[in-house]
Amino acid sequence: MKTQTFIDQAKRDASILDCLQRARYALAIHNGMTIIGDDVERSEWKLDFDAEIREIDAIMEMLGVDFSEPLRPPKPMDSYE
Secondary structure, three states: OOHHHHHHHHHHHHHHHHHHHHHHHHHHHHOOOEEEOOOOOOOEEEOOOHHHHHHHHHHHHHOOOOOOOOOOOOOOHHHHO
8 A cells, every 4th residue: 555545544534533523522512402492382302312422432432442532522613724
């Protein structure tokens, strides 16, 4: 494998992990929130993203992410320029 190919693959893998981390963070901070509807009876729903968070955790573990290290919250998209 050429060096540049290896570097490109590593960059792509890092981008995938960044996206997974951002998705997990968004789900985790909204998990358990109650949504109030604007209908006549004012219905309420509790958000439950536990299954999705577990799936992302399993994928990240398969990719070799070390969970003993705390993950920092992701940066806003504007700071990636």
